């Protein structure tokens with residue numbers, strides 16, 4: 001396929017993927033919440049409430065967009081985009097299947113983290129630009145939380161880069177070929193703490209994407225709607241889509257780094273088109289299983305207190321991830337027979 | 339230091355136990371009722387507004403218009419009328435109005451009726467925007483029901 005077509009096709013695909021995910025993850029979230037609390041969840045709009053996201057979307061779009069008094073118009077309008085756009089950009093380097101990737105960038109991992117840090121900037125500016133005290137408190141919380149959780153996340157990522165010797169996401173997946181016990185999470189021969197590293201990465205990605213139980217940016221029972229307090233209609237909608245896109249990115253990264261990406265659990269990989277579908281199938285299965293876990297976690301735990309949240313990071317996650325880094329280095333370089 | 343690890347392990351364990359509980363709930367049947375589409379059967383002792391009991395054979399109210407319920411009501415919310423009719427023993431009930439806005443569901447009327455002609459109904463869908471919606475014509479309600 002000629003290059004320009006490929007690029008355009010991928011842009012359309014990525015936008016559609018992000019949009020559909022945002023719409024239907026909300027549905028999954030509400031259904032999941034319902035069943036965990038032993039209710040049904042949305043059921044009126046369409047069969048099983050499947051058209052609910054469309055109804056919600058129309059509702060959000062028809063709402064009036066207005067600027068609160070004292071808000072900074074530029075920051076206020078730019079903030080939702082700063083959450084949404086980087087998330088969509090990150091999809092460009094995610095390998096959905098061996099050959100199904102928009103761009104195989106050799107620093108893909110770095111690129112995703114670079115974009116991910118813009119996300120928190122969006123929340124900060126949104127909170128600040130609203131000129132609302134709750135939004136500002138939420139923005140401040142959000143920043144200190146993101147700083148606290150970026151460290152263990154990056155340390156764990158460095159460990160993984162050390163293991164795989166590359167930042168190309170597709171290469172990282174290729175390194176996990178074969179049986180499922182070749183996936184990094186099960187590679188105790190590389191680091192005894194691999195499952196713990198996965199847990200740390202997963203918890204950090206929850207915190208980075210401001211998901212419950214770390215949803216300090218929203219904290220509706222304390223801060224109305226946190227950084228989103230003043231946002232009407234689609235301004236809020238775009239924030240929301242960005243948040244869900246970020247969850248997908250976070251889970252995709254966990255799948256790629258630890259759960260073998262598009263590799264199937266058995267050493268079998270058909271060639272050609274079938275191989276693409278096969279890889280896609282396994283990648284999406286793992287991805288959605290992880291996303292379901294994220295939803296499941298949200299409806300299980302209450303929101304942590306803010307200082308508990310920072311304690312968890314500085315007292316638990318950072319020391320353990322640093323220890324894991326050293327342990328992995330020792331196991332790779334000094335005791336490779338372990 | 340050992341306390342740190344102990345707390346870490348027990349904390350992690352408790353988190354997984356929590357996930358187990360909600361995970362189990364996820365697959366259990368729902369317990370809520372889809373209210374406007376489904377209704378609960380009210381319990382036998384539920385007190386709704388009072389209603390007239392029909393005679394099993396004729397379907398007409400069993401009330402003999404003795405007026406005891408009206409006298410017994412502390413809130414004066416019952417007003418009734420009856421008339422003599424040709425060929426019918428006793429009086430026939432022509433009007434039985436319950437002002438439900440002041441009824442306290444005390445049950446005095448049901449207690450004082452010696453003929454077993456009134457009882458508490460099981461109606462609970464009674465919301466209405468106007469006060470007049472709660473002035474019930476019990477004869478009419480009885481006819482609507484049968």
Ligand code: SF4
Pocket residue numbers: 388410411412413414415416440441442443444445446447448
């Ligand atoms: S329940 Fe009590 S208040 Fe209500 S109508 Fe009967 S006697 Fe009156």
Ligand code: SF4
Pocket residue numbers: 400401402403404405406407408418450451452453454455456
């Ligand atoms: S006490 Fe019973 S019989 Fe007498 S008027 Fe009231 S309802 Fe009718």
